[in-house]
Amino acid sequence: MTVLLLPGDGIGPEVVAAGASVLEALVARHGLQITLEQGLIGGAALDRSQRPLPAETLAQAKRAQAILLGAVGGPAWDRVDASLRPEKGLLELRAGLGLFANLRPATLHPELGGVSPLKPEVVEGLDILIVRELCGDVYYGEPRGIRVLDGGERQGYNTMVYREGEIRRIARVAFDVARRRRRRVCSIDKANVLEATRLWREVVQAVGQDFPDVELTHMYVDNAAMQLVRQPTAFDVMLTPNMFGDILSDLAAAVTGSIGMLPSASLNQGACGLYEPIHGSAPDIAGRDLANPLATILSVAMMLRHSLGAQALAERVEQAVTRVLQGGLRTRDIHAPGTTEVGTRAMAEAVLREL
Ligand code: IPM
Ligand code: MG
Numbered sequence: 001m002t003v004l005l006l007p008g009d010g011i012g013p014e015v016v017a018a019g020a021s022v023l024e025a026l027v028a029r030h031g032l033q034i035t036l037e038q039g040l041i042g043g044a045a046l047d048r049s050q051r052p053l054p055a056e057t058l059a060q061a062k063r064a065q066a067i068l069l070g071a072v073g074g075p076a077w078d079r080v081d082a083s084l085r086p087e088k089g090l091l092e093l094r095a096g097l098g099l100f101a102n103l104r105p106a107t108l109h110p111e112l113g114g115v116s117p118l119k120p121e122v123v124e125g126l127d128i129l130i131v132r133e134l135c136g137d138v139y140y141g142e143p144r145g146i147r148v149l150d151g152g153e154r155q156g157y158n159t160m161v162y163r164e165g166e167i168r169r170i171a172r173v174a175f176d177v178a179r180r181r182r183r184r185v186c187s188i189d190k191a192n193v194l195e196a197t198r199l200w201r202e203v204v205q206a207v208g209q210d211f212p213d214v215e216l217t218h219m220y221v222d223n224a225a226m227q228l229v230r231q232p233t234a235f236d237v238m239l240t241p242n243m244f245g246d247i248l249s250d251l252a253a254a255v256t257g258s259i260g261m262l263p264s265a266s267l268n269q270g271a272c273g274l275y276e277p278i279h280g281s282a283p284d285i286a287g288r289d290l291a292n293p294l295a296t297i298l299s300v301a302m303m304l305r306h307s308l309g310a311q312a313l314a315e316r317v318e319q320a321v322t323r324v325l326q327g328g329l330r331t332r333d334i335h336a337p338g339t340t341e342v343g344t345r346a347m348a349e350a351v352l353r354e355l
Contacts, residue, residue, distance in 0.1 A: 010281025012070020042072030052089030132245025260292030
């Protein structure tokens with residue numbers, strides 16, 4: 001099995017190096033049989049080959065069992081054409097591999113209770129899994145563009161579209177994972193205004209009939225944003241269209257207080273998956289050994305579980321992270337009084353020692 005490393009931009013190379021060191025340790029000492037490859041994506045690819053997703057990278061990704069991605073984008077490429085933006089590389093990769101199921105857990109590590117901006121009693125026990133549809137919606141809908149109207153005024157336009165089949169397959173993923181959790185799915189839409197999401201609600205409802213043991217509720221996205229702050233522990237699985245999931249997953253992450261801690265998986269119909277921290281490229285701290293590598297290391301754990309069939313190793317990695325936190329080491333983003341601040345490399349080394 002091949003694992004493709006795509007460091008990308010900003011802090012991407014630093015956190016992917018940390019994730020790769022964990023994979024290498026598992027190969028060297030714990031019998032994991034994989035080969036690591038490296039490729040270019042995002043601004044880093046644009047600088048070298050004029051494309052945010054070179055054909056060579058897509059070919060490498062298609063051959064790989066799993067991909068570990070850092071982050072894409074940054075101010076250096078803010079002025080490039082929309083079709084060549086670093087983010088486009090990630091969007092093309094998702095579409096090219098059919099990675100429609102994005103799993104974004106937002107959990108509160110008990111050791112980090114104090115870092116949430118919300119009151120401890122509001123977030124205690126927080127454990128949400130956002131299941132975000134990743135290949136449809138306004139992200140990919142046509143037509144799109146900026147056009148000049150009669151009279152010379154410009155108009156930007158995008159199209160929110162969802163096919164029944166696209167809704168059905170992501171809904172099934174949500175119900176399936178809910179069965180391994182607290183058996184509750186809250187589907188997010190804006191069915192009071194948008195037809196595309198009225199269809200979403202209808203299809204999710206129909207799929208729900210096949211899962212009578214899972215409780216299904218529906219919530220408008222604006223209300224969901226409010227409930228995530230008021231009573232986040234009321235959610236188990238949140239099933240979302242692409243755009244709403246993008247927004248709500250940042251909100252859910254912020255509620256945990258530690259966006260530097262949260263991993264994600266993007267899966268297709270097969271076993272191939274793309275794994276990445278949910279934080280971005282953080283250009284302001286890039287190259288300064290300040291980034292938190294734990295989201296990437298926990299993404300490696302998700303990779304072991306979902307793509308490499310190595311459940312026991314996944315747990316081993318997660319336990320190593322927990323023990324490091326219990327030992328009091330913190331990167332700057334999660335630092336609190338009474339804990340010891342360390343850099344990216346020292347944090348990764350501490351995890352390797354625990355492993
Ligand atoms: C995310 C990011 C991406 C998205 C960007 C980088 C294209 O915000 O994964 O949430 O909008 O999906
Ligand atoms: Mg986002």
